[in-house]
Every structure is written in C-alpha cells, then in structure tokens.
Amino acid sequence: MKIVFVIGRLADTSGGAERVLRDISEGLVARGHEVTILSHSRSQTPSRHAFSSAVRHHNLYSSKAPLRVTLAVRLQRAFGSTGLPAGSVQKALFRSRLLPFAAKIARFLDEARPDLCVGFMGEGICALALGRGTRPTSALASLHSAPERLFGTLDGKARLTLDALDGYDAVSFPLQEHISGMEESVRQRAIVLPNPVDLGDGTACAQRSPVVAAVGRLVPLKRFDLLLGAWARCVRDGWMLEIHGEGPERPRLEALVRANGLAESVVLAGHTEDVFSVYRRASVLVHPSRFEGFGLVLAEAMGRGVPVVGFADAPGVRSLIRDQVNGLLVAEPGSEAGLAEALTRLMQDAELRARLGADAPATVEAYRLENALDAWESALVSIAGAVQRSGGISPSPRR
Template identity: 30%
Template sequence: MKIVVLTSSLSAGGAERVASTLCNSWVERGDQVTLIPTYSGGGVPFYPLSNNVELIYLAARVQGGLGRLSQYKQRFLILRRLIAERAPDVVVSFLPNVNVAAILATAGLKIPVIICERSDPSQQPYTLLWKLACRLCYRFADMLTVQTASVAKSSAVIFPKLKKIRAVANPLPAEVLQYVHVAGGPRKILLSLGRLSEEKQVDRIIDAFSNVCERCPDWDLHIYGDGPLRNEVEGAISRKGLGNRVVLQGRTNEPWKVMAGADAFVMASRYEGFPNALLEAMGLGLPCIAFDCPSGPREMSSDGQYAVLVPLNDQTALSVAMNEVMSDKTFRTTLGAGAKETVLERFSLRAVLGRWDELFKEVGAIR
C-alpha cells in the first residue's frame, strides 16, 4: 500500500510522535510511505524516523523572496503535485491547519483522505477563521479520526456533515518495551512530564505537592518539559520554598528512560486529546494520578481502575491522591502492575495498526 502522511512539523509534539511511529511501522511491514511536513523548514526529526520513509520538507521546495500570499500559493501547488505524483492509496493528515490543506490539495484527485484531530476540538481556542475553515472543509474528507469515543461524539456536533468519524487510540511506542521500571532509590521521584503551557496546569501539581511533601520527606517532584510558562513555573516553585524538593528538568529526548527511573506519575491537565505521557507511564508500570479531564485519562484507565482519577481541578482531592500514592508502596505496586497489563493489551502497536487497517478498508484504500 502507498501512504502519504502530512504533518505540520517533526518537532517534539504528540502528533509528531504518533505520525513517526505509524510511518516507521508501515514501512517495516512493506508499505511505501511518504512523510511531508508542510509548515516547518527542515532539520532533524525529533523522533527517530526510518530511512525507508521518504521524507520531504515542503518548505524546502518553496522559492524564497516571494510575498507571503505567493508562498502559500506555491506551497499549496507543490503539495498537490507531490501527492499526485505519488498516487497514494490514502492520504493521512494530522492537525487542523494540515487537515484543511490536505483536503484542498487533493480535491478532484480521487484519493481517500483521512484527517486526524489530536486533541478535543471542543476545548481548543481556535480562531474564528480556523473554526469556519474546519467546519467548511472537514465534510469533504473521507473520514475524521479522533482518539476517544467521547471526542467522536462532540466532534460530530462541531463539524456537521462529516462522512465518517472513528476513534483510534495512539499506539504505545514499541521502544517503551525496551525499558524496565527500576524505581525505589533512596529519593523517590514523583514525575510530571509535558509542555509547560496553560492547559497542563503544572502549577496545580506544585501546589498539591507542597501540601503533602512534609508527610513524604523522601519524595521529590521532577518536572520535565518546556514551554511559554517556564518562568511562571519557576516562580511557583520559589514562592512555595520548594527549590530543594522540586526540580525543573527542562525538555528531554529520553522520556521513557526518565519514566523508568521514577516512582509515580502525575498529570493535571485541564483537557487532553489522548495524553501520550500518561499512556507511556502506565505502559512502563508507573502508578499514575490524573485529573479526570476531557479526554483520555478515563478511557486509558478503564474508568479509574488502573490509575487514580481526580475530579477535574479539585485541588484538595489532588493532594489526597498524591498522599495516597506516595505513602503506600503496596498500593503503588498493585496500581502500576495493573496499568501495565491493560495498556499492553489494549494499546499495543499491533492492536492500533490493526485498527488503522480497518479504517483504510472503510475508505477504500485496502480492497
């Protein structure tokens, strides 16, 4: 099968990670895959990418010295030509701006197009222009995929006249299985890993940790990630006087190694699409705490059976959950073991690839 995959970039985002994982898996089984980042200007992909994936940075094909409008027009025409030349069985695109471009660039080519939303559209602060563009264009895609059943339900209202909408989870990267959870050092680590942005609410994690850290003197909070709120996070740590217990580690390109060395994981997002960090932490056998936000944590944890779900933005409950996990080794062991078992069964790469093949059949890419 010939597949063209479109992304905005190949940076350190969740959509980029999933796109890279899928591309690598498809070429490994013998598919012909072309990956086209449509907006970034090149560079080395953040996530490993097989040499068998044809990688084309669209920006590298655009002539310099043109006005912005002329560049957009040229970019669109080049994208359409690249797709037409490869005559794929299906085009898969990630994220709203790329989705709109994919739909327009394939108009009249009679190539099935599957567009992917990677977060909950009902929670996204899209501009009015992008909301209108998505509402008008998405109906012409052969399928919209989202990551959970709850988002599928809300998306059907937000984007009217969709031909098909299906839920397909992110796969647990196969590389995760190369790491073994080896927690239990003299200083225990509560891990937060994610972008330092408003929706991740890392300040709530710091506040909750400050409420329980005296009762758990052998625990430290390690925060991995970077983003626009880095200064605010540093300020929150300083105001709480937690400089010796809370460590702001910055961004890591070895997230699974970091997870394998932690003792518990916490996430306090206001909303998610399908939080990769939570999935991977569970897959490594970490006991996890998460706000019951839309969407992802409830589906991943089977309604709270395999992670501690905290009512959204309930700060007191978050502190209680932290204390429960951090003070009870037996509970941590049981919770982590159950999390690993369910994730490996439900979200393995093999299971998710099988789901994608079902979607390809639905749109006529596989006969």
C-alpha cells in the same frame, strides 16, 4: 498500497503527533506499503523525530510565494489571528497561505496516483482538501488533539479545518471521547485510531525511588502551578516531586517553589532525552493537565507499571486513567486539595501503589506499536477499498 501523508510543518519539530506520524509511517513501510510524506516547512532543519530513508519525504515549501500569499502572511503577523476580523476574512487569509502548498499537492497526486491520502492535523487536512479537490482518491482526516483545543476558538485555521472535513471519507481521532464533541456529519464518518506508544516490556520495575514525577512542557495548559500548590499541602515524608520539561512557565514555577518553601522537595529537572528512565525510577506519575489530545506520558508510564494521577474532568486524561484500576482520578475540577489527597494517599500506601502499578500495563496494551499498526492498516485498507468499490468521489470542501 501507496499512501500519502500530508502535514504542515515537519522540520525542526518534536511534538507528540509528529512522533505518531513517524511511527505509523515507518510501521506501514515495514509491512510492505509505499509511504510518502508531503510537508510545508520553511525551516530545512530535519525533524527531531528521525525518519528512515524507506519513508519518502518531500518538503514542498517555496520562498517564492504569490503576492496575495505574502500579503496574507504579513496581515496575520501584524494583527495576530485573534486580532483580525472574525469569520470569513480569517478563513480566507489562512486559505491563501495554503494555496501554493495545495497546488503542489495537486500536481503530486496527478503524478503519483496514490491509493489513499491522509491529511495529518489541521494544516495538513486543509491543504490536502484544497489540493485534492474532486480527484477520486480516498482520504482520511487524522486529528490529534481534543476538540476543545482544536475548535475552542474559531480562528481562520479552525474554521477552514471544519469546512475541510466535509471532503473526507473518514475522520480519525485517537480517543473515543473526542468524537462526541463533533457535528453529526463528522460523527457519522468518525473512527478511533490509537496512537502507537512505546510501552516497554510491560513489566514493573522492582526498585523504585520515593519520587512523584510529572512530564510535560512548562506551559499553562499543563497546570504545574496547580501541582505545586497541591504539593505544598501533601504529607511528603521524604518524597520528592520531579517536574521534567522546559517552557515559558519556568520562571513563574521557580518563584512558586521559593514562595511555598518547596526547594528541598521539588526539582524542576528540565528537558530529558531519556524519559523512560524517569518512569523506571518514579513510584507515581501525576498529570494535572487541563486536557490532552492523547495522554502520551500517561500511557508510557502505565506501560511500565507506574500508577498515575489526573483529573476526572480532563479530556484525553480521563479516557486513559481508570480510577482505582491503574491510578486515581481527582473528582473535583482543578482542586489542589483533591490532588494533594490523591498524591498523599499513594505516597503513604505501598500496597495500593503496587496493585495499581501491576494492573496498569494491561489497560494500555491497545496502544502498543504492533496493535496500533494493526488498527491503522486495517482502517486505511478499508477506506481505500470502500471508495474504489463505490466508484464515488468525496465532495469537495466548502469554499
């Protein structure tokens, strides 16, 4: 089967969704499918997630943009998406920026005639919808973040993405819980396609250190400030907290460490190239994030037998953590005291840590690469076959 993935920026990126695209596309090629990726990256720096030569990649970006596109870009840069007039003006500006990309997608589809197209994340979904038009090519819209993050603020990109979904045969999310927050017209075509995760060999490490680990970018969404407040309340008894990641919140977090007298028990370890070594050493993983599209670090840790802690009200976190089965969920939203209680309980109870860690790998087995590929391949073949059998053409996106 000939499959085309369309994504916005791919060069010089290292996000989780881009890694998912790499793993899925590489896996489909290994199973005999022909996969092409169309992107629109101004930078020519390769993606940090290396793709093999078996996956065809075309960067369709051109510096020679039409005047109206240049004006749209300058307006957005000058005022910012939230500073522009609401509604149709924002959407029109974002749409104008995508038109050159969409035109090249249209030409590619006419020449390549793929069996199926996948719009990958918001910009890819919008560009493919515009470029595909009424062509009789089946299409899947693949979303990779929580609806709260995607559509919480209806800026131009969010509005155009919601409109573009109307033109797709199916819409996928990595977790079931994300579907309930969408409109009925989307829910009727929604499917769950698991993100592939490197789960290791499924066995727990015998020798672990008295370390509670946290992994993620140092940004407000991850709530590492809340974690530090909770850590100050914990009965630590020689335990260390290691926060692995970089980002703009580092100076503020460093100040909080000093202000709370935590310098001897907290390490802001920065970015690590070998996050799996962190999971092998740590006895507990804590993930205080407000929400996630998919809690990748949670699944990676659980696959290696690490019990996890998060908040029960956090989308994308609550779907992966099963309270008292593979970790602990803090019931009270954003509670430092509740988080401190859960962490202290795990640090003081080796038997509980061992039980939760031993049961954790089985709870994320669906995300193992081969299992995830089975689900993706089956869905893609089914979508393409259904459209071909009906002879139908999906409706074009609302303008």
